[in-house]
Amino acid sequence: GGGGKVVTVLVLGLDNSGKTTMLRTLTTTEQEGQRQGPGASSVPTVGQRQENFQSGGVSFRAWDVSGAARLRSLWERHYRHCDAVIFVVDSADHLRLVVARSELELMLSHPDMSGRRLPLLVLANKSDAPHALSAPHVASALGLERITDKPWHVCASSALSGEGLGDGVSWLARQLR
Ligand code: GDP
DSSP states (O other): OOSOOOOEEEEEOOTTSSHHHHHHHHHHHHOTTGGGSTTOEEEEETTEEEEEEEETTEEEEEEOOTTOGGGHHHHHTTGGGOSEEEEEEETTOGGGHHHHHHHHHHHHTSTTTTTOOOOEEEEEEOTTSTTOOOHHHHHHHHTGGGOOSSOEEEEEOOTTTOTTHHHHHHHHHHHHO
16 A cells, blocks of 8 residues: 555446456455445446445546446546546357447547547456357457557456456556556
């Protein structure tokens, strides 16, 4: 603790991709009790869900993008204040990969996001689940190779066990240093 750079990371992804589980795993493995600290808050508004917490000098803001099309403008306001994005994908949910891809493309093409060199970490989550697609497969399904204005990295992860989260977050930390 102390002296850590404070950055704002937006955590986006469809519902059920594992965002809440990932945030819980990250915070409990980092420092017990941080979630109850002054930086932690949960805002369960109708149609949107936002969670704020601090971990390792990083300030996280998590957004659940699904089912919030009409309220999109509410959470899009935070785009210009963010320093990085974690996009969580359920790699076992083959059918909704195409939905995840269009949400990702919508976010990347937003005027407050496009052209900014902010790091994008994609978590191919639920790698422990049967029939989970590999990280390279998830990357190609999402069309990540077409992203040229941002450094991006894809990581297989299990938010349940924490496997892969450390690798992903340390890549992000290196980009933000
Ligand atoms: P959110 O809607 O994106 O916040 O997703 P949640 O964190 O609520 O997770 C949705 C469901 O997926 C829950 O039942 C979790 O236990 C499960 N889940 C989340 N991460 C993983 C994972 O890495 N592996 C497996 N097998 N299940 C996961």
